[in-house]
Amino acid sequence: MLSLSGVAKRFGGEVAVEDVDLEVAAGEFLTLLGPSGCGKSTLLRIIAGLTEPDRGRVWLEGEEVQDLPAHRRRTAMVFQSYALFPHMTVARNVAFGLIMRGLDRQQIQRKVGDALALVELEGLAGRYPRELSGGQQQRVALARALVTEPKVLLLDEPLSNLDAKLRDRLRIELRALQRRLALTTIFVTHDQAEAMALSDRIAVMTKGRLVESGTPEEIYSRPKSRFAAEFVGVANLLPGELRDEVVTTAVGRFAVSAQSVPAGEVAICLRPEDIAFSAEGPGLQGRLTHVTFAGPFQDCIVALEPSGLLLRAHVPVRPWHIGERVAVRLPARAAVLGE
Numbered sequence: 001m002l003s004l005s006g007v008a009k010r011f012g013g014e015v016a017v018e019d020v021d022l023e024v025a026a027g028e029f030l031t032l033l034g035p036s037g038c039g040k041s042t043l044l045r046i047i048a049g050l051t052e053p054d055r056g057r058v059w060l061e062g063e064e065v066q067d068l069p070a071h072r073r074r075t076a077m078v079f080q081s082y083a084l085f086p087h088m089t090v091a092r093n094v095a096f097g098l099i100m101r102g103l104d105r106q107q108i109q110r111k112v113g114d115a116l117a118l119v120e121l122e123g124l125a126g127r128y129p130r131e132l133s134g135g136q137q138q139r140v141a142l143a144r145a146l147v148t149e150p151k152v153l154l155l156d157e158p159l160s161n162l163d164a165k166l167r168d169r170l171r172i173e174l175r176a177l178q179r180r181l182a183l184t185t186i187f188v189t190h191d192q193a194e195a196m197a198l199s200d201r202i203a204v205m206t207k208g209r210l211v212e213s214g215t216p217e218e219i220y221s222r223p224k225s226r227f228a229a230e231f232v233g234v235a236n237l238l239p240g241e242l243r244d245e246v247v248t249t250a251v252g253r254f255a256v257s258a259q260s261v262p263a264g265e266v267a268i269c270l271r272p273e274d275i276a277f278s279a280e281g282p283g284l285q286g287r288l289t290h291v292t293f294a295g296p297f298q299d300c301i302v303a304l305e306p307s308g309l310l311l312r313a314h315v316p317v318r319p320w321h322i323g324e325r326v327a328v329r330l331p332a333r334a335a336v337l338g339e
Contacts, residue, residue, distance in 0.1 A: 001026040001184050002047070002152055007056030009042055016042040018208040020056070024152075027182040029175070031195040034205035035231070040188045043205075044154050047186065048077045060151060071100075076145035077154040080161065082137050084129040090116070090140050091125040097148045115147035118177065135166045142174075146181075153178070155187045159194065171197050192232045196220065204228045220271070222335045224260070229269045229337060236270040236311050237337070247336055250307060251284060256336040268334040275313040276329045277302060283327035286311075291320045302328055 002024040009017040017039040024030050032040040045051035047058060049070030058066040065073050076097075084093050091112050098108045116122050119139040129137055138158055145153060159167045159174075175198050178185050189195055195202050196216045203213040204227065212224045223229040229237065240249035242263050247254045254268050277283065277300075289310070290301035297314040304311065311328065320326075 001028070001061060002186075003057075003059040004043075004047070005057045005059075007043065007046060007053050007058065009039075009046060009051065009053050015039075015208045017046065017053070020208075020210050022203060022210060022213075024184060024186060026184055029178055029185045029187065029198060029200045031187045031189060031199040031202045032205055033189060033192065033195040033202050033232070035190055038205045039208040040205050041156050044077070044156055044186060044188050047152070048075050048154050049073045050077070074151040075154055076148050076150035076152075077156065078138075078141045078145050078158045080157040082129075082141040082158070084137060084140060084144075086129050088128070089125065090121065090127050090129075090132070093129070093140055094144045094147050097144065101148075111147050112143075115143040118146060118181075119143045134162050135170060138162065138170060142177075146183075151184065153183050153185045155185065157189055160189070160191070167194075174198070196232075202232075204231065206231075223269060223337065226267065226337050229335070234272050234312055236272070236275070237267045238270065238309075239265065239267050242266045242336060247334070251304060251309065252330055254330075254334040254336075255332055256334055261336050261338045267337045269337055270311070270330065270334055272299070272312045272314040273297075274331045274334070275302075275311055275315075277313060277315065277326040278329075279324070279326060281327045283329045286326055286328050288320055288322055288324045288326060291322055293317065302326060304328065 004020055004022040007017055007020045020043060032043060034040050042051060046053050049068060053066060057064060060073060094112045094115055095108050098111055116125060119142055121136065121139050121143065124136065141158065159170055162170065171194060187198060199216055201213055201215055202219050204211050204219065206227050212228050219228055219232050229235040238249045238251065240247040242261060245256055247256055247266060247268050249268065284304050286302040286304040288300055289303050292299040298317050298320060300313045300315055300320060302311050302313060
């Protein structure tokens with residue numbers, strides 16, 4: 001459906017995007033995930049035709065489009081600020097792209113009605129943006145994008161201005177709508193929880209480069225890079241030596257699937273929920289240095305003895321106390337990261 005090859009962009013002497021290759025399948029929900037300033041929004045604007053790449057190629061349904069203007073690309077973009085026209089009604093905002101394309105009034109009315117029905121705003125067509133809540137404005141911006149029947153929907157952090165509860169609800173609605181329409185979607189966010197909740201696949205970016213991509217489960221449970229391991233969720237990284245698919249560390253040996261990682265110095269990634277401990281019994285000895293109630297679990301930090309190595313653990317809720325001695329148990333298998 002969408003393909004990028006060697007796409008690069010600089011602003012002055014600063015690298016925004018560097019040699020990005022990317023494939024997006026028809027109907028896929030792909031998230032570009034990374035910290036602010038990593039190039040993900042620039043890459044989205046290049047796909048949309050709003051920013052011209054310095055080099056590289058962009059194909060949409062087999063057609064090379066990097067030299068086409070935005071209005072000829074069959075993409076539609078929803079911005080973080082929604083970019084609604086304050087002097088236009090909801091219906092007029094949604095109709096704007098259709099008016100610019102010269103459709104007749106009956107077609108416009110039908111398409112606008114269909115788009116507002118998709119986002120459940122049929123009764124608000126005559127209101128102005130200032131009369132809407134943040135969630136309603138986001139839906140109007142989405143309807144304005146969908147009404148042009150794009151081949152690819154581009155979303156640039158469209159939920160970031162909403163409160164946490166509304167953002168969570170709209171994530172569910174957005175994903176359900178995307179699935180119902182089978183619409184190829186590229187979503188930009190720095191919010192890892194948002195990426196995990198929405199995506200078929202996540203492409204992790206840093207410093208203008210795409211460092212790895214995979215399903216949410218792959219990125220979380222089997223990261224290939226240190227950056228992805230630390231950026232997505234919480235990671236305990238332990239240095240060790242890899243030999244014959246076993247990593248030996250200062251706190252034990254771990255079996256790994258390491259086909260793509262050469263033997264030698266590596267790090268293993270242990271997620272907090274991989275680590276268990278009890279007040280007594282077999283295991284590594286340690287003391288609790290941090291205990292926080294986090295709802296369904298307690299977020300703890302254990303200092304192993306005698307090394308002082310700190311491990312983050314998410315454990316079932318019970319009255320743990322700072323300074324308490326515990327016996328720590330680590331899993332037999334772990335994800336491995338090359339140096």
